[in-house]
Amino acid sequence: MKQANALLAASGTTIFTVMSALAVKHNAINLGQGFPDTEGPEDIVRAAADALLDGRNQYPPLTGVPELREAVAAANARFYGLEVDPVAGVVVTSGATEAITACLMALLNPGDEVVLIEPLYDTYLPVVKMLGAVPKLVRLQPPHWALPHAALQAAFGPKTKLLLLNSPMNPTGKVFTRDELAFIAGLLRQHDAYAVCDEVYEHLVFSGAKHIPLATLPGMAERSLRIGSAGKTFSLTGWKVGYVSGPVPLMGLVAKAHQNLTFTTPPNLQRAVAYGLAKPDFYFEGLAAGLEERRNLLDAGLKRLGFSTLPASGSYFVTADVSSLGFEGGDVAFCEAITTQAGVAAIPVSAFYAGDGPRHYARFAFCKQSHVLEEALRRLEGWVAARPLTALA
Secondary structure, three states, X not given: OOOOOHHHHHOOOOHHHHHHHHHHHOOOEEOOOOOOOOOOOHHHHHHHHHHXXXXXXXXXXXXXXXXXXXXXXXXXXXXHOOOOOOOOOXXXXXXXXXXXXXXXXXXXXXXXXXXXXXXXXOOHHHHHHHOOOEEXXXXXXXXXXXXXXXXXXXXXXXXXXXXXXXXXXXXXXOOOOHHHHHHHHHHHHHOOOEEEXXXXXXXXXXXXOOOOOHHHOOOOHHHEEEEEEHHHHOOOHHHOOEEEEOOHHHHHHHHHHHHOOOOOOOHHHHHXXXXXXOOOHXXXXXXXXXXXXXXXXXXXXXXXXXXXXXXXXXXXXXXXXXXXXXXXXXXXXXXXXXXXXXXXXXEEHHHHOOOOOOOOEEEEEOOOOHHHHHHHHHHHHHHHHHOOHHHOO
């Protein structure tokens, strides 16, 4: 038989699926995948339930119900001072992953070059390649993940069509600074390129950091597509409601891509998210503050056990250096060992690199209840104490 899609055939099972299955098999606490272990706000869930019974369950508009498009536009203005057309400047998608794909489909032609920053979310690279575009990878280096200006500048050229920017960043927890964003914006203007901005953790930023959408910088609104996620903002990851906002000419293309992917998203969930986006400021402030407390709990606990941890200014994740424990087997072996032997699952950071990346970092998710994090630390403490450092591999 003729060969099927070669790129997909060559792709293995994602590390998230592998580690989650291993966690289930060994009854491990799953600090690998970034999903909360509690339900989102009860009033938003109730709004979704009520909307399911209000007699509007047929196809909603392709680009999203008016209530949610208006709420997304209002949130852009409220939080960032961005003016977005609620009619033609917003597209609602079935999750942020679909939004990323739709944005890339809207902008890329075969042969176009895309600047990607490593470590990166594992969906980016396969989609770029499936669209026939050429990835140009720029690597951030631990422990501070500073933007390498020279390497980024060298990645741009005559064929550069866009840069895909993730801030706050998964898996590093990095929040790009205004100076770093200004440098990126200068390159985009110089090369007349676009930006696809994955900002799903926009409201999960901790003390000392501030999320600044690239679209707010001079000359960027007309060349930026900004992606948000109700799953991350409201701890309702299973709903898969995302949204893209941007300039009307580009959003018309995003809508056409969306039409050929999922076409629409459940209308009751859309109306509930619209209700959620209008919640008062103290909700969003409390969400970040609660997560910051749990980040601090996990970070302090890992340090107490001998790990060296890296700064995390946003997102759901803390990165730990496993070599500080004397572990000699690399990050994949380490994550398998603690899952099967300690009953705690994490994700090897090497999974977020296209080529040979660092092999001694593990990503732990702290978007869990405090007592769950404390139990995970207790299990890890017993595992570390029971194993001589020379035998950890």
